[in-house]
Amino acid sequence: MTLHQFLARNRIPVVVTAICVLLFLVYIIGAPQTFLNSGIYAALMGTIAFSGILAIAATFIVTLGEIDLSFPSIMGLSAYVFAYLYSTQGSFPLAAVACLCVGLLLGWLNGVIITKVGVPSIVLTIGTMFLWRGLIHVLVQGQSISLFEMDGTIWNSLMVGKIAGYLPAQFVWFLAIAIGLGLIYRKHRFGSHVLFVGDNAASARMVGIDTDMVKIKCFMLMGLMAAVAGLLSLAFNQSFFPTHGDSMLLPTLAAVFIGGTSVFGGKGTIWGTVMGVLIMGSLETGIVSLGLTGFWYQFIAGLTIVASVVSYALLLKKVG
Amino acid sequence: MAGFFSDLTVRESIDVTTPLLQLTDIRLAFGRLNVLKGVSFDIQPGEIVALVGDNGAGKSSLIKVITGVHRPSSGEIAFKGKRITLNSVKASREMGIETVYQERALADQQELWRNVFVGRELTTALGFLDIKKQKEETRRLLRDYMGFTSEVINVDSEVKGLSGGEKQGVAIARALYFNAELIILDEPTTGLALSEQRKVLNFIRNIRDKGKSAIFIDHNVFHVHDVADRFIILDKGQVAAQFTKDEITRDQLIGMMVELHEKGAIAS
Numbered sequence: 001m002t003l004h005q006f007l008a009r010n011r012i013p014v015v016v017t018a019i020c021v022l023l024f025l026v027y028i029i030g031a032p033q034t035f036l037n038s039g040i041y042a043a044l045m046g047t048i049a050f051s052g053i054l055a056i057a058a059t060f061i062v063t064l065g066e067i068d069l070s071f072p073s074i075m076g077l078s079a080y081v082f083a084y085l086y087s088t089q090g091s092f093p094l095a096a097v098a099c100l101c102v103g104l105l106l107g108w109l110n111g112v113i114i115t116k117v118g119v120p121s122i123v124l125t126i127g128t129m130f131l132w133r134g135l136i137h138v139l140v141q142g143q144s145i146s147l148f149e150m151d152g153t154i155w156n157s158l159m160v161g162k163i164a165g166y167l168p169a170q171f172v173w174f175l176a177i178a179i180g181l182g183l184i185y186r187k188h189r190f191g192s193h194v195l196f197v198g199d200n201a202a203s204a205r206m207v208g209i210d211t212d213m214v215k216i217k218c219f220m221l222m223g224l225m226a227a228v229a230g231l232l233s234l235a236f237n238q239s240f241f242p243t244h245g246d247s248m249l250l251p252t253l254a255a256v257f258i259g260g261t262s263v264f265g266g267k268g269t270i271w272g273t274v275m276g277v278l279i280m281g282s283l284e285t286g287i288v289s290l291g292l293t294g295f296w297y298q299f300i301a302g303l304t305i306v307a308s309v310v311s312y313a314l315l316l317k318k319v320g
Numbered sequence: 321m322a323g324f325f326s327d328l329t330v331r332e333s334i335d336v337t338t339p340l341l342q343l344t345d346i347r348l349a350f351g352r353l354n355v356l357k358g359v360s361f362d363i364q365p366g367e368i369v370a371l372v373g374d375n376g377a378g379k380s381s382l383i384k385v386i387t388g389v390h391r392p393s394s395g396e397i398a399f400k401g402k403r404i405t406l407n408s409v410k411a412s413r414e415m416g417i418e419t420v421y422q423e424r425a426l427a428d429q430q431e432l433w434r435n436v437f438v439g440r441e442l443t444t445a446l447g448f449l450d451i452k453k454q455k456e457e458t459r460r461l462l463r464d465y466m467g468f469t470s471e472v473i474n475v476d477s478e479v480k481g482l483s484g485g486e487k488q489g490v491a492i493a494r495a496l497y498f499n500a501e502l503i504i505l506d507e508p509t510t511g512l513a514l515s516e517q518r519k520v521l522n523f524i525r526n527i528r529d530k531g532k533s534a535i536f537i538d539h540n541v542f543h544v545h546d547v548a549d550r551f552i553i554l555d556k557g558q559v560a561a562q563f564t565k566d567e568i569t570r571d572q573l574i575g576m577m578v579e580l581h582e583k584g585a586i587a588s
Contacts, residue, residue, distance in 0.1 A: 009476065189447045192430075196438050199427035206424045207439030208410035266429040 011315050012260035016275040019258075019308060023279060023286065031289035038166070040285065045171035046160075048281030050233045051248050052174040052274070055255040056181050057225035059273045060218045061121075062256050063185075064198045065265025068219065070110060070125040071226040071252070073132035075245030078102040078223075079230035080136050083145040083240035092155045100227045106132065107223020111216030136242050145240040159235040170232045177225070182270035194218060199266025254301070255280045258308045279304060338401040340365045340533050341386070341417075341502055346395035348381055348557075355381045356392070357557040363502065363533050368524060370544040371537045372573075373554035374581055379537050382554065383504055386535070387419050388412035400501070413439075416501035422508060425491035428480040433458040435479055436494050457497075465493035465526070485516035489523045496530050503527055505536040509543055521547050541577060545570040555580055 007014055028035040054071055061068045082099035086092060110128055114121045150156045161169045185191040196204040197211045204211050226245070234240060259276030261268030283304065284297045292300075339362035348356040356378050363369055371379050384390045386397070388406035397404055399415055406412045409419075426435045433455045442450040442457070458475040462468040466489055472481075479487060488508055495503050505524065509517040517540075524547050527534045538544050544551065545565070551573060553561045560580065563573070579585075 005476075183448070187449050187451065189441045189443055189449060192434055192438065192441065192449060195430055195434070196427050199429045200424065202421075203424040203427050204438070206409065206419065206421065208408075208413055209439055262429075266427065 010269075012312055013269050013272045013275070015311060015315070016258060016260055016272045016279075016308065019304075020275045020279050023282065023304075027282070027286045027289060031286075031291070034289040035286075040289075042162075042166055042168060044282055044285060046168035046236070048277055049168065049170035049174035050229045050236075051252045051255065051281060052277040053177055053225050053229045053232070054248055054252045055259075055273050055277050056174075056178050056270060057222045058252055058256050059259070059261050059268055059270060060181070060185070060194055061222055062253075062261045062263065063194050063265055063268045064215055064218055065263075066114070066121040066215065066218075067253075068110065068121065068125050068222050069249060070106075070128040070132065071222055072245040072248045073129045073136070074103055074106045074223050074226040075230040075233075075248065076136050076242070077106065077132045078227035079234045079240055079244045080139065080145075080242075082231055082234060083147060086147060086150070087145055090149075092150075092153065096155075096231060099231050100224060103223040103225075103227025103230070104220050105223070107220040107226070108216060110223070111219030114219070115212035115215050133246070136244075140240075140242050142242065144242070147234065147238045147240065150235060150238060156235050159232050170236065173228070173232060177228070178270055178274055181221075185268075185270050190214075190217070195266055197265075251280045251301075254305050258305060260308075260312055337365055339363060339398075340367075340400060342396075342398040342401075343386075344396040344398070346382070346385060346397070347393045348378075348385060348390060349393045355557055356385070358395070359554070359557070359559055361552055361559055361562065363535065365501075365533055366528055366531050367550060368528050368534045368536065368548045369550045369552060370548035371535055371552050371554060372541070372544055372577065373560075374577075376556075377554040378557040379554055380506070381557075383419065383506060383535070383537065386412070386502075387417060387504060413500075416499060417504065418495040418498075418500040418502070419504040419506065420488055420491040420495065420508065421506050422484065422488060422510065422512075425487045426479045426482075429478055431476050431478055432462070432473075432490065433475040435490065436461060436497070440498060461493050461497050462490075465496055466490065466523075483516055483519075484512050485519035485523075488520055492523045492527065496527065496532060501532055503532065503534045505534060505538075507537055507539070509538055509540060517543065541570065541574050545573055553577075553580065555585075560585075 024035070034040050054075070058068065058071065078099045081102045082095045085095035085098055089095065106128070110121070110125060113119055113124050157169065159169060159173070163169055163172065185194070193204065193209050193214050196209060197214045201211050229248070230245060234244070255276035256273050257263065257276070258279055259269065259272030259274070261272065280301065283301050284294065287296050287300055288294055341363040344360050346356055346359045347354070359378070359382060371382070373379050381390065385392050386406075388408050388411050391407070397406065399417070404415065406415075427438070430438075433451070436458045437454045442453045444450050455475045462473075462475070479490075482490065492503060508520045508524070512520065521543060524534060524536060536548070548565065550562065550564045551568070552559055553576065561576070
């Protein structure tokens with residue numbers, strides 16, 4: 001494949017990569033004292049991993065032409081289950097397995113109601129978003145749960161320790177998940193089916209794809225990844241708050257859309273999502289380092305989102 | 321002369337073989353609504369059969385029975401002489417019955433190499449796609465079944481670059497490639513430009529050339545008479561009449577359709 005063909009076939013990933021590189025150049029030029037120091041990258045890697053893991057799974061959902069707004073609440077509820085079990089039973093494996101199972105179960109429930117009952121995903125997941133968050137509030141009655149006893153355990157280092165004193169383990173988890181799910185997205189039968197269901201569900205059914213099952217599996221994946229992100233961020237913070245995961249919704253979805261995954265379904269890349277995660281995850285730090293106040297964050301984030309989705313729409317229009 | 325004799329031999333061998341598809345007294349009801357009221361007919365190997373009839377005659381329902389979407393309330397379906405029950409689209413597809421719908425033929429934003437193998441992927445260990453093989457085979461299919469040698473449309477092209485006729489062509493080629501015995505085409509020429517319609521009709525002729533059968537539904541009697549070997553006229557859930565191409569001229573067929581539409585029955 002020539003370079004020209006590569007660029008022609010990967011317009012959107014190329015554009016989003018360029019935006020990301022440009023942004024980091026601006027940071028480096030505008031705030032060299034911060035962005036020429038390796039410490040800032042370790043800090044960024046440590047924080048973007050959580051929303052990154054969510055965004056990878058959300059890419060599958062958006063590719064289907066669906067949406068999930070309930071993953072922050074699933075993240076919260078599965079994290080609560082972990083915090084409760086770990087603080088009362090003291091067993092990490094038990095608490096972790098239960099946490100992941102809750103994620104899978106809640107994702108499955110979303111998927112089943114969406115496909116079998118026929119409630120549109122945007123409507124249902126608004127409901128389950130409130131439902132599971134509400135359940136957390138009812139269960140914990142405003143209390144937080146401290147998990148300081150996890151500090152220093154092997155489990156804690158496996159999840160959020162620093163490799164060679166620098167690289168945050170949660171970032172390695174994020175990369176592993178991104179590579180694994182990226183391969184599945186582009187090169188596995190399942191990923192291919194996700195693309196077809198999102199592109200043309202009727203045609204997918206014609207060739208014998210169980211479209212409902214594909215959707216249910218994607219919502220389960222979203223639930224599972226919400227639990228994984230919940231678990232890692234819990235280990236990172238070492239305490240559970242009833243609002244756990246709440247702030248993840250919009251930055252995560254924004255990362256998916258900045259990454260160029262089509263809201264109409266059928267098209268997207270995991271690479272684009274990773275770029276979107278880097279952009280969304282670095283903006284706040286970058287803006288503050290550049291000397292602007294934190295008040296600018298939302299404004300500039302909004303500008304980035306609007307500019308990127310408008311340019312993708314124009315790109316696609318031009319191609320026809 | 322040689323062509324004439326070889327033609328005869330082909331006809332003879334068709335006559336002695338068992339029908340590819342045999343429907344006997346197929347009935348289908350949704351609640352109290354009888355959609356199909358005892359439909360019987362055969363499809364021979366290598367035969368193109370046109371299913372004609374007014375809206376609501378039961379054409380689509382019949383197609384859905386043959387492709388496993390609907391289970392008939394009663395009646396028998398035999399494929400290659402063996403009685404079968406079709407439970408799903410997948411089951412009928414595996415048996416060699418494939419449908420090509422204009423709108424649903426292919427997924428627009430996916431590459432050709434994905435579209436050709438979707439649902440029947442060539443995989444290596446753990447379900448990962450053998451992308452190289454899929455591309456190779458897609459290239460072969462485009463060349464051998466469709467005569468595509470253009471550089472503009474290649475295996476990496478997204479389907480949306482293809483015309484409406486070409487999309488159906490790829491879907492037909494795909495079906496033939498996977499050894500479909502019976503290809504069902506639902507309104508293949510509707511809404512297409514004239515040049516595209518001609519392409520589609522050629523793709524349909526290609527099915528017969530490969531020795532396979534097709535059922536096609538089309539409102540355009542000109543197309544139907546042009547391509548089909550036999551016409552089955554469906555009316556109110558029943559077979560109103562059947563003709564082979566040499567038994568009826570195009571004008572007679574048109575007259576019959578008009579008569580059926582206006583009077584609700586065929587006089588003779």
